[in-house]
Amino acid sequence: MSLISQIGRAFREPGKAWRYAKIAIRTIPFRTRLIRLLPRSFSLTHAPERYVTHLPKYRERGGLFDPADSGKWLSGNPNNAGDMPRYHFLNLSCDQILKEGISGDVAELGVFRGNSAFLLAKLARRLGTTAYLFDTYEGFDQRDLEGVDAAAPTAFSNTSLDRVKRLVGEENTVFVAGYFPDSLAKVEGDPRFCLVHLDCDLYAPMKAALEYFYPRLVPGGWLIIHDYASLVWDGAEKAVDEFFADKPENLVLIPDKAGTAVIRRLSRMP
Numbered sequence: 140m141s142l143i144s145q146i147g148r149a150f151r152e153p154g155k156a157w158r159y160a161k162i163a164i165r166t167i168p169f170r171t172r173l174i175r176l177l178p179r180s181f182s183l184t185h186a187p188e189r190y191v192t193h194l195p196k197y198r199e200r201g202g203l204f205d206p207a208d209s210g211k212w213l214s215g216n217p218n219n220a221g222d223m224p225r226y227h228f229l230n231l232s233c234d235q236i237l238k239e240g241i242s243g244d245v246a247e248l249g250v251f252r253g254n255s256a257f258l259l260a261k262l263a264r265r266l267g268t269t270a271y272l273f274d275t276y277e278g279f280d281q282r283d284l285e286g287v288d289a290a291a292p293t294a295f296s297n298t299s300l301d302r303v304k305r306l307v308g309e310e311n312t313v314f315v316a317g318y319f320p321d322s323l324a325k326v327e328g329d330p331r332f333c334l335v336h337l338d339c340d341l342y343a344p345m346k347a348a349l350e351y352f353y354p355r356l357v358p359g360g361w362l363i364i365h366d367y368a369s370l371v372w373d374g375a376e377k378a379v380d381e382f383f384a385d386k387p388e389n390l391v392l393i394p395d396k397a398g399t400a401v402i403r404r405l406s407r408m409p
């Protein structure tokens with residue numbers, strides 16, 4: 140008996156409504172019922188199927204995503220619960236890198252409390268490479284709060300390097316603390332990246348980051364740009380538009396809350 144027909148019977152025979160309702164509930168798969176009991180903020184109902192219904196098959200194939208990691212995405216940052224599509228997109232990007240066998244180091248500019256960095260470090264561990272995590276670890280620097288960002292608030296100082304290390308772990312990870320781009324002087328060698336996540340909100344660091352990271356992306360490498368299309372951070376959007384005006388790659392927008400955009404580095408000019 141289908142769910143619809145049980146509901147119809149409950150309406151036709153109100154005296155037996157509860158009995159038919161119980162039969163109707165049993166027609167819904169157990170896993171679906173369980174997921175619907177979770178608080179909305181933790182909801183997996185709109186997650187990619189590979190992370191829910193087909194998780195066993197995904198695991199058999201060696202996938203990186205682990206539902207238990209969601210706590211790290213949310214740790215000290217409950218706002219992230221409202222942007223699970225962003226988290227799922229980051230995970231899918233890691234999946235595709237592993238599937239295509241692209242290798243390289245991983246980087247993030249804008250770590251704050253490490254809620255996205257933990258995933259990048261996890262990817263680097265799987266690849267056997269290094270995750271470079273750039274931040275002042277003290278919030279925005281006054282030098283960047285000028286021009287298009289003159290009205291931006293002082294923000295993100297409520298974190299610390301120790302706190303981030305506890306969440307992210309230190310294996311395969313280099314924490315590059317200090318003002319970007321000056322902090323690049325601390326990077327040894329000349330790394331090449333398969334995934335770079337730019338989440339620094341402001342014009343000056345975004346511009347400097349694009350100039351440094353773009354030429355160092357391996358062919359097929361992912362450049363994920365946070366805050367591009369949210370209409371909150373005009374400086375970030377401006378820096379990206381200026382930079383990509385003469386590049387062969389085009390931006391693709393991701394329908395998350397944060398206005399993420401992505402490009403993948405071409406191996407040669409079209």
Ligand SMILES: C[S@@+](CC[C@H](N)C(=O)[O-])C[C@H]1O[C@@H](n2cnc3c(N)ncnc32)[C@H](O)[C@@H]1O
Nearest residue numbers: 249251254255274275278279295319338339344
């Ligand atoms: C939105 S937060 C990053 C959030 C984090 N990626 C996440 O998903 O939870 C932006 C971060 O960029 C950092 N940042 C901005 N400009 C910077 C600069 N010039 N040098 C280093 N860090 C900078 C800030 O300190 C802040 O921690």
